Amino acid sequence: MEVSSEDNNLMEKVVPPVEQEIDVELETKVKKYLRGGGANLETLKDKKLKSQLASRENLYGKSAKTAAKIEKWLLPAEAGYLETDGLEKTWRVKQTDITNEVDILSSRNQYDIVLPDLGPYKLDFTASGRHMLAGGRKGHLALVDMLNMSLIKEIQVRETVRDVAFLHNEQFFAAAQKKYAYIYGRDGTELHCLKERGPVARLRFLKNHFLLASVNKSGQLHYQDVTYGQMVASIRTGKGRTDVMEVNPYNGVVALGHSGGTVTMWKPTSQAPLVHMQCHPGPVSSVAFHPNGHLMATSGKERKIKIWDLRKDFEEIQTIHGFHAKTLSFSQKGLLAAGTGSFVQVLGDSSGASSHNYSRYMNHSMVKGYQIEKLMFRPYEDVLGIGHSMGWSSILIPGSGEPNFDSWVANPFETSKQRREKEVHLLLDKLPPETIMLDPSKIGAMRPARRKEKPSRGEIEADKEVAIEAAKSIELKKKTKGRNKPSKQTKKKKELVENAKRTFREQEHKTTFKKRRIGEEDAAAVGELPTSLKRFARKY
Amino acid sequence: MKVKVISRSVDEFTRERSQDLQRVFHNFDPSLRPMEKAVEYQRALTAAKLEKIFARPFIGAMDGHRDGVSCMAKNPNYLKGIFSGSMDGDIRLWDISSRRTVCQFPGHEGAVRGLTASTDGNVLVSCGTDCTVRLWNVPRPSLEDSNFASVNSVEPSAVYVWKNAFWAVDHQFDGDLFATAGAQLDIWNHNRSQPIQSFQWGNDSVISVRFNPGEPDILATSGSDRSITIYDLRMSSAARKIIMMTKTNSLAWNPMEPMNLTAANEDGNCYSFDGRKLDEAKCVHKDHVTAVMDIDFSPTGREFVTGSYDRSVRIFPYNGGHSREIYHTKRMQRVFCVKYSCDATYVISGSDDTNLRLWKAKASEQLGVILPREQKKHEYHEAVKNRYKHLPEVKRIVRHRHLPKPIYKAIGLIRTMNDSKRRKDARRKAHSAPGTIITKPLRKRKIIREVE
Numbered sequence: 002m003e004v005s006s007e008d009n010n011l012m013e014k015v016v017p018p019v020e021q022e023i024d025v026e027l028e029t030k031v032k033k034y035l036r037g038g039g040a041n042l043e044t045l046k047d048k049k050l051k052s053q054l055a056s057r058e059n060l061y062g063k064s065a066k067t068a069a070k071i072e073k074w075l076l077p078a079e080a081g082y083l084e085t086d087g088l089e090k091t092w093r094v095k096q097t098d099i100t101n102e103v104d105i106l107s108s109r110n111q112y113d114i115v116l117p118d119l120g121p122y123k124l125d126f127t128a129s130g131r132h133m134l135a136g137g138r139k140g141h142l143a144l145v146d147m148l149n150m151s152l153i154k155e156i157q158v159r160e161t162v163r164d165v166a167f168l169h170n171e172q173f174f175a176a177a178q179k180k181y182a183y184i185y186g187r188d189g190t191e192l193h194c195l196k197e198r199g200p201v202a203r204l205r206f207l208k209n210h211f212l213l214a215s216v217n218k219s220g221q222l223h224y225q226d227v228t229y230g231q232m233v234a235s236i237r238t239g240k241g242r243t244d245v246m247e248v249n250p251y252n253g254v255v256a257l258g259h260s261g262g263t264v265t266m267w268k269p270t271s272q273a274p275l276v277h278m279q280c281h282p283g284p285v286s287s288v289a290f291h292p293n294g295h296l297m298a299t300s301g302k303e304r305k306i307k308i309w310d311l312r313k314d315f316e317e318i319q320t321i322h323g324f325h326a327k328t329l330s331f332s333q334k335g336l337l338a339a340g341t342g343s344f345v346q347v348l349g350d351s352s353g354a355s356s357h358n359y360s361r362y363m364n365h366s367m368v369k370g371y372q373i374e375k376l377m378f379r380p381y382e383d384v385l386g387i388g389h390s391m392g393w394s395s396i397l398i399p400g401s402g403e404p405n406f407d408s409w410v411a412n413p414f415e416t417s418k419q420r421r422e423k424e425v426h427l428l429l430d431k432l433p434p435e436t437i438m439l440d441p442s443k444i445g446a447m448r449p450a451r452r453k454e455k456p457s458r459g460e461i462e463a464d465k466e467v468a469i470e471a472a473k474s475i476e477l478k479k480k481t482k483g484r485n486k487p488s489k490q491t492k493k494k495k496e497l498v499e500n501a502k503r504t505f506r507e508q509e510h511k512t513t514f515k516k517r518r519i520g521e522e523d524a525a526a527v528g529e530l531p532t533s534l535k536r537f538a539r540k541y
Numbered sequence: 542m543k544v545k546v547i548s549r550s551v552d553e554f555t556r557e558r559s560q561d562l563q564r565v566f567h568n569f570d571p572s573l574r575p576m577e578k579a580v581e582y583q584r585a586l587t588a589a590k591l592e593k594i595f596a597r598p599f600i601g602a603m604d605g606h607r608d609g610v611s612c613m614a615k616n617p618n619y620l621k622g623i624f625s626g627s628m629d630g631d632i633r634l635w636d637i638s639s640r641r642t643v644c645q646f647p648g649h650e651g652a653v654r655g656l657t658a659s660t661d662g663n664v665l666v667s668c669g670t671d672c673t674v675r676l677w678n679v680p681r682p683s684l685e686d687s688n689f690a691s692v693n694s695v696e697p698s699a700v701y702v703w704k705n706a707f708w709a710v711d712h713q714f715d716g717d718l719f720a721t722a723g724a725q726l727d728i729w730n731h732n733r734s735q736p737i738q739s740f741q742w743g744n745d746s747v748i749s750v751r752f753n754p755g756e757p758d759i760l761a762t763s764g765s766d767r768s769i770t771i772y773d774l775r776m777s778s779a780a781r782k783i784i785m786m787t788k789t790n791s792l793a794w795n796p797m798e799p800m801n802l803t804a805a806n807e808d809g810n811c812y813s814f815d816g817r818k819l820d821e822a823k824c825v826h827k828d829h830v831t832a833v834m835d836i837d838f839s840p841t842g843r844e845f846v847t848g849s850y851d852r853s854v855r856i857f858p859y860n861g862g863h864s865r866e867i868y869h870t871k872r873m874q875r876v877f878c879v880k881y882s883c884d885a886t887y888v889i890s891g892s893d894d895t896n897l898r899l900w901k902a903k904a905s906e907q908l909g910v911i912l913p914r915e916q917k918k919h920e921y922h923e924a925v926k927n928r929y930k931h932l933p934e935v936k937r938i939v940r941h942r943h944l945p946k947p948i949y950k951a952i953g954l955i956r957t958m959n960d961s962k963r964r965k966d967a968r969r970k971a972h973s974a975p976g977t978i979i980t981k982p983l984r985k986r987k988i989i990r991e992v993e
Contacts, residue, residue, distance in 0.1 A: 414551065
């Protein structure tokens with residue numbers, strides 16, 4: 002009997018390899034739903050709160066596990082893929098080859114719209130990927146429903162259009178025109194003229210904050226709240242004119258690429274950049290952010306694309322040589338499209354989730370002479386939109402889009418009633434501009450109370466030494482004859498040293514002339530005091 | 542070569558007929574929802590603010606009495622009715638939904654001090670300072686009651702005259718005994734004109750009495766000798782008694798944990814006791830600034846309501862030290878009696894200004910039939926608020942209550958007094974020989990001794 006029970010125990014311990022694999026798979030999924038590490042509760046002093054939060058953390062762990070488990074039922078659709086057999090390479094596959102393989106519905110997404118007179122075109126998609134906005138340089142604005150390929154409205158503004166952007170839904174869009182930026186309604190009526198910004202070069206909309214960010218010709222960054230029209234911030238970047246601007250969707254931070262090869266990141270509540278990084282030796286030609294906010298891609302005029310890790314220390318993790326990208330775009334699944342001239346290259350992340358290694362995935366050459374202006378992946382579809390000098394095109398990139406949409410986040414099949422409902426909820430959840438920061442997980446977290454530390458005596462001494470040395474090593478200016486005597490110079494130098502010493506002496510003076518209290522000599526003495534005298538002792 | 546691209550047919554993702562429900566798809570991937578934590582925090586803030594906006598607890602006043610309301614009784618068998626007795630001997634039955642008097646019970650010549658209804662709701666027992674106990678047959682609520690053309694009055698079914706004035710009465714749960722408090726504790730039967738049993742412990746009068754909802758033979762009383770006594774009717778004498786520093790005005794048993802009782806004390810605090818272990822209070826509920834006059838538990842047992850001489854009504858969690866809610870109006874005077882309604886949705890207070898007032902138990906609760914979606918929304922708001930309630934911005938909004946100036950001033954005064962007392966005690970302790978001064982916790986400090 003005993004032997005058999007032991008056998009049973011052994012059987013329980015040995016897990017079949019298939020189940021082990023499932024466990025590993027589940028763990029990675031759970032990690033995704035855990036949304037980063039738990040809160041650090043060690044620093045909390047309130048015991049009651051600590052235990053409450055600990056039990057809540059426990060609950061989050063459980064809910065993440067459940068979310069991972071039910072994924073197979075909630076997410077029925079599979080992501081797209083492109084697999085080749087044998088020695089054939091994926092980047093040799095042409096669009097015409099794909100057309101033959103996919104269904105008719107998908108092959109409708111491969112087309113070229115030729116509008117030779119009004120280009121080059123800028124593109125923008127709504128969050129659901131249902132609508133597209135195309136803005137031609139020569140003043141052509143077109144709003145297209147991508148689901149049934151119908152033109153909703155097109156207008157000719159008879160002015161240069163530098164950039165276009167949708168606001169929170171397809172009902173409103175903004176266009177950066179020759180002199181000012183304008184906001185138009187869905188039916189093409191001009192709703193607002195944004196005069197305060199000056200001639201705008203790039204426009205981006207921050208969806209969670211309802212802020213319309215723009216950079217103008219003189220390098221000024223403006224943030225305007227579109228709900229009530231107030232200019233939230235106007236920042237002089239001081240880096241000169243730029244037309245490289247992108248929003249990090251993860252935290253709402255705006256990145257600008259400058260002609261000196263630097264990329265700066267901004268938030269509306271500070272006049273100084275959050276991050277200032279030297280990315281390229283030459284001018285930065287474009288910037289793109291991965292949807293999960295961990296990666297940034299930049300391209301420079303020196304024919305290099307660089308991938309940066311934004312989570313730790315903003316370090317470079319990969320350089321792709323020999324390709325100058327005029328425009329870059331990340332897809333929802335993390336593919337990176339780079340366009341230059343009439344050539345589009347799509348790079349894929351071939352390695353696992355932890356280390357990134359981008360390599361060639363697909364290529365596409367357009368008709369010679371077309372100049373690509375803007376690339377943008379269509380959300381929730383395996384489609385890449387290309388705006389170029391002769392109109393706009395659309396090609397299929399399998400595996401680029403998220404196959405399962407969430408009706409509450411972005412719904413391509415949204416009815417007007419749902420849209421109205423959504424608009425109200427979006428407005429209710431509008432975030433204040435202060436929530437834009439590099440690490441948004443800090444919001445709603447507890448900051449441990451920390452007492453300000455005083456510098457110790459040794460540190461003060463060391464500072465003093467440094468200050469005196471610095472004062473001694475100052476080179477005095479050459480003065481005119483008579484004023485440049487060695488005696489005068491030594492006198493001057495002495496004065497400088499005295500000045501440096503004085504600041505420290507004053508500090509010391511302040512501390513020594515404080516009211517003397519019992520037990521001030523050292524903290525250890527307080528412990529020896531009788532309890533009745535302790536209240537007179539200095540608190541450490 | 543194998544290729545698959547995302548391809549969605551419109552039919553699959555939209556409804557066929559306009560009567561169908563819209564199809565909803567979920568994807569909980571965090572990367573689809575940027576800044577979700579910030580959004581959630583914003584929602585918590587909005588929920589906290591909405592709660593404040595919708596906090597309209599006062600529903601209405603019921604006036605009709607010509608003197609201060611001294612006591613109330615719930616009808617355990619009928620949700621809408623409440624009985625109230627006033628200082629001029631008037632007893633009324635109110636219909637809560639229409640806030641009007643259904644019928645009157647005239648007869649008492651002095652103040653009515655105690656009211657209670659039997660568990661089946663047929664018999665109302667009243668007692669007062671005119672040394673009488675009166676039993677009334679409660680008119681059955683019927684459909685005709687809905688048109689209150691005339692206020693009908695009822696004759697008492699029995700009048701028992703006794704030797705002393707009465708202070709309180711309570712009916713046994715599911716039996717036909719009731720207990721009156723006066724010079725001594727008397728146990729009566731519906732059919733006898735004299736008490737079947739009398740208890741006395743010392744010479745002081747008994748102020749309040751409550752039967753245990755779980756064990757019908759156990760009852761607790763409080764006396765003017767600052768005592769709380771627990772009696773068992775199966776024994777000839779009291780089970781146990783404690784003497785506190787100040788008088789207990791009223792008592793209430795927790796209906797869900799019937800071994801626990803909470804005492805409304807003259808010093809402005811309420812003390813929760815375990816009935817089996819009276820030497821230490823389980824919890825001290827502080828917030829009122831003057832004497833607490835009456836207390837009643839919610840039928841859920843998670844909360845209780847108190848009325849105080851400081852002209853306010855407060856709702857406390859059964860295990861929390863401070864109140865969740867304070868209700869007051871400019872016109873409400875000293876509150877003498879409070880009741881939690883039998884469905885835990887309303888609170889009724891009777892005060893010196895001859896009015897009964899009807900309040901919502903949750904100030905911002907939406908009343909009436911709630912659609913499932915609305916219910917979900919309320920639950921979500923409650924959950925996000927709960928998640929971020931410890932953060933300062935949310936906490937400030939959730940905790941804020943407007944207080945009448947006298948209460949606000951009194952709280953400040955009490956705080957100063959307590960602080961200075963604590964300081965003084967600490968210093969006295971520091972200057973004494975170690976171990977000679979023992980500071981007792983507040984839970985024990987107010988209890989002088991337990992008498993067996």
